[in-house]
Amino acid sequence: MMKILVxxxxxxxxxxxxxxxxxxxxxxxxxxxxxxxxALDVCKENQMDIVITDxxxxxxxxxxxxxxxxxxxxxxxxxxxxxxxxxxxTKQAIKFQVMDYLLKPVVRNELFNVITSAxxxxxxKNALQNEKDEYVTNQLNYMLLNPTINxxxxxxxxQKLQLYPYSDGFYAGVFHFKGKKGTLVKNxxxxxIRKQIRHVDNHxxxxxxxxxxxxxxxxxxxxxxxxxxxxDSETASHLCMAISQKESRMGKMKEAxxxxxxxxxxxxxxxxxxxFTYEQVKAKKESTIRKEEQVLQKIFNMLGxxxxxxxxxxxxxxxxxxxxxxxxxxxxxxxxxxxxxxIFDQVFNQIGTESIEIFKLYDKVxxxxxxxxxxxxxxxxxxxxxxxxEYMKEMKSVYTGDNVMEKAIDFIHQNAHKDLNMAVVSNYIxxxxxxxxxxFKEYTGENFVDxxxxxxxxxxxxxxxxxxxxxxxxxxxxxxxxxxxxxxxxRDIEGISPKEYRExxxx
Numbered sequence: 001m002m003k004i005l006v007x008x009x010x011x012x013x014x015x016x017x018x019x020x021x022x023x024x025x026x027x028x029x030x031x032x033x034x035x036x037x038x039a040l041d042v043c044k045e046n047q048m049d050i051v052i053t054d055x056x057x058x059x060x061x062x063x064x065x066x067x068x069x070x071x072x073x074x075x076x077x078x079x080x081x082x083x084x085x086x087x088x089x090t091k092q093a094i095k096f097q098v099m100d101y102l103l104k105p106v107v108r109n110e111l112f113n114v115i116t117s118a119x120x121x122x123x124x125k126n127a128l129q130n131e132k133d134e135y136v137t138n139q140l141n142y143m144l145l146n147p148t149i150n151x152x153x154x155x156x157x158x159q160k161l162q163l164y165p166y167s168d169g170f171y172a173g174v175f176h177f178k179g180k181k182g183t184l185v186k187n188x189x190x191x192x193i194r195k196q197i198r199h200v201d202n203h204x205x206x207x208x209x210x211x212x213x214x215x216x217x218x219x220x221x222x223x224x225x226x227x228x229x230x231x232d233s234e235t236a237s238h239l240c241m242a243i244s245q246k247e248s249r250m251g252k253m254k255e256a257x258x259x260x261x262x263x264x265x266x267x268x269x270x271x272x273x274x275x276f277t278y279e280q281v282k283a284k285k286e287s288t289i290r291k292e293e294q295v296l297q298k299i300f301n302m303l304g305x306x307x308x309x310x311x312x313x314x315x316x317x318x319x320x321x322x323x324x325x326x327x328x329x330x331x332x333x334x335x336x337x338x339x340x341x342x343i344f345d346q347v348f349n350q351i352g353t354e355s356i357e358i359f360k361l362y363d364k365v366x367x368x369x370x371x372x373x374x375x376x377x378x379x380x381x382x383x384x385x386x387x388x389x390e391y392m393k394e395m396k397s398v399y400t401g402d403n404v405m406e407k408a409i410d411f412i413h414q415n416a417h418k419d420l421n422m423a424v425v426s427n428y429i430x431x432x433x434x435x436x437x438x439x440f441k442e443y444t445g446e447n448f449v450d451x452x453x454x455x456x457x458x459x460x461x462x463x464x465x466x467x468x469x470x471x472x473x474x475x476x477x478x479x480x481x482x483x484x485x486x487x488x489x490x491r492d493i494e495g496i497s498p499k500e501y502r503e504x505x506x507x
Contacts, residue, residue, distance in 0.1 A: 003029045003046060007039040007053040007065065008081065017081075017106060024112055025119075036060025040068050050118050055082040066096045073202045077118050081106065136161055138209040144257050145210060151251030157308050158250040164203040165250060166219045170326045171254035172222040172244040174264050175214040178271070188213040188237070196227040213264075217253065221246075226274050238250060240267045242276040265329045269321075271373035284328040287336050292318055296342040299385065301348065304392030311389060312382070319378045335366040339381060348389045359456065361387065394432060395439065404429055405443045408436070416455045417479040422448045456480070457493050464502045471498050 008014040014032045021030050031046070035038035035057045042048070050397060051069065056060040066078055078096065081102035081287055099121070100114045127404055143157050158165075158457065175193055177186050194206045196217055200223030209215045214280065221243065230240040242263035259278040266276050298315050318339075340448035344362055361384045364370045371377040408429045425448075426436035437448070444451055454480040463474045475486035475498075490498045 001027060001029050002050070002122065003031070003048045004115070005031050005033060005039060005042055005048045005076070007036065007051065007057070007062070008056060009034055011058040013054075013104070013106075016324075017111070020106075020108060020111065021115065025115060036062065036065035036068075039065055041485060043069060043072065043076065049080050049117070050079065051076045052079045052081055055080060066098065070096060070365065073198070073232065077121065079114055080141050094465075109471065111457055126395045126467065133207075138206055140205075141216075142211050144254055146485045149248070149254070151254075153249040153251050155249070158253065163205060163217075163250065163280060166203070166217070168218050168219055170210075170256070171202065171221050171246055172260045173216040173241055173255070174209075174257075174260040175212075175216070175228070175239060175241045176264055176267070178238050178267065180238060182259050186212075193227045197223040199223075200226060214256065215260075217256070239455065240264070240274050240276065242278070243279050247504050251403070262329075262349070265369075268369065268371075269325050269329065269332065269374055270379075281328070285326055285331075286328055289338055292335055293342060293463050296338055300346055303385075303389045304395070308382045308386070308389060311385065315378075315382050319374075319381075321374055321378075322372065330367070332374070336377075340366055343385060344388075347392070350392075391432075401416070403437065404431065408440070409444075412452065415453055417477060418450060420452060420479070439457045453489050454493060457490055460486070460490065460498065461494075463499065465505060467502070471502075474498065 002025070004025075006014045006017045006021075008017070014034070016343060018030045018032055021028065027036050028199060030050075031042055033042050036053075037060045038061070039051065043051070046291070047118060052067075053062040053065055060068075062080060062082070066080075066443075069075055069078070078098040080101045081104065082101070102110060102114065105230070125240060134225040136363065139157060139161060139305040142155060149157075175190065179191075179487050190208070192218075192499060197204050201218045201220040202381065204218040204220075204223065206214055206216050207426045223241055228239065242260045247253075247256045254453050263276040263278045263281045266281050270276075271323065295314055295318055299311055300415035302311050302314075312476065318335065324335075344366070347363070365377075365380045365384050368374075368377045371380060408425050408431075422437060422440070423433055429436070431439070440448055440451075446454075459477045460474050463469050463477060464471075469477075471486075478486070480486035480489070490501070492497075494501060494506070496504070
């Protein structure tokens with residue numbers, strides 16, 4: 001939305017121009033001011049695109065206002081409005097690169113033409129700026145993520161991009177939204193943060209990184225704190241921020257970015273904290289997980305037994321969250337990898353890959369950063385562990401007596417001619433679908449579909465010995481939906497068609 005400010009000490013003139021513009025350019029935001037001082041305050045609070053200003057006004061005239069506007073980071077286009085056709089004013093206007101000069105009384109069409117021309121210039125300027133911003137963002141992301149780029153090369157890139165040199169040192173800040181937030185909501189909030197930071201430090205560098213986080217390089221750390229703390233909306237409750245140490249050279253941009261991201265990972269351990277600094281987290285303790293590996297092996301050994309209470313208490317022993325918060329995040333990452341290796345991977349080596357349901361759970365639980373915080377991750381690990389415990393427990397009970405599988409096989413042979421599937425059979429013997437899938441393959445050496453086909457073809461061979469049984473009748477009798485499918489399956493298994501098989505019998 002284009003923002004226009006009309007400045008004139010005569011109330012009727014400024015309101016008249018405002019009314020004309022609102023009728024013609026309804027999509028624009030039109031504001032008014034009665035003199036230069038009021039206009040300057042409006043421009044500081046709101047980034048105006050066009051300023052239409054009178055020359056002769058009390059307190060601060062139009063030329064003085066234009067002088068002050070030259071100091072703004074984003075200068076608006078200026079249109080001078082005056083009842084004095086004076087070359088002195090024109091000369092001063094040229095000095096400040098004023099876009100146009102209109103005489104009072106304002107001619108409606110002349111005003112509209114000037115605003116339309118200004119709009120075209122702004123559109124062109126914004127397109128070029130967006131293109132430049134995108135180029136700078138891409139170059140920065142490449143620089144920060146490429147491991148082969150050293151400090152000297154970072155210095156060169158910073159100079160090439162004409163980045164502010166931060167001669168007094170700088171900080172890197174990374175703003176992150178926890179949980180799922182719409183892209184539009186997140187971008188609007190990041191825009192607000194940018195505005196707050198640049199109000200404190202107009203040399204700050206802000207861009208979105210490859211992780212979708214807002215990255216800020218600034219020499220004023222207070223701006224980072226203000227942006228993080230001064231947002232009390234419900235949306236802001238999902239925001240957290242991490243800050244690097246102060247670095248003195250532009251070549252350290254990668255190091256500062258790395259520090260801020262390392263600090264940001266601690267939001268996983270401290271979900272209620274909003275601000276993290278590298279100074280705080282680098283002091284965390286380091287430790288190995290040898291003792292924890294022994295506890296994990298103990299948990300694995302107890303899976304499938306009647307010791308589920310001990311399993312739960314051992315899990316709580318591992319996830320002593322207050323103790324975990326004293327250590328570096330790398331300790332938690334090592335523990336997570338050990339859980340995958342010692343419990344989950346060993347279980348899957350035993351039960352195979354038949355259970356899609358379980359693998360969907362493991363696909364997420366396998367990476368702790370798939371969860372917003374350690375509490376959610378712990379509940380997911382506990383849920384999957386107890387699920388595997390019950391799975392193995394039931395498998396053991398089944399293995400202790402083959403009569404359950406014999407009952408299933410007998411049911412299949414008796415009902416092969418019907419619309420039979422694994423769910424029907426597993427329900428018949430009151431066994432979990434996933435357990436039955438794994439156990440069936442272990443017991444028969446074949447998957448369920450192939451086994452059913454063989455049972456049906458064997459029954460078909462018996463029926464084909466009687467010449468009175470037509471082939472399509474045999475097909476229906478053994479459970480095939482049509483004779484073409486029957487013939488295809490018969491040929492796949494026996495190597496010849498049902499007709500050829502019958503002819504061979506009576507040769």
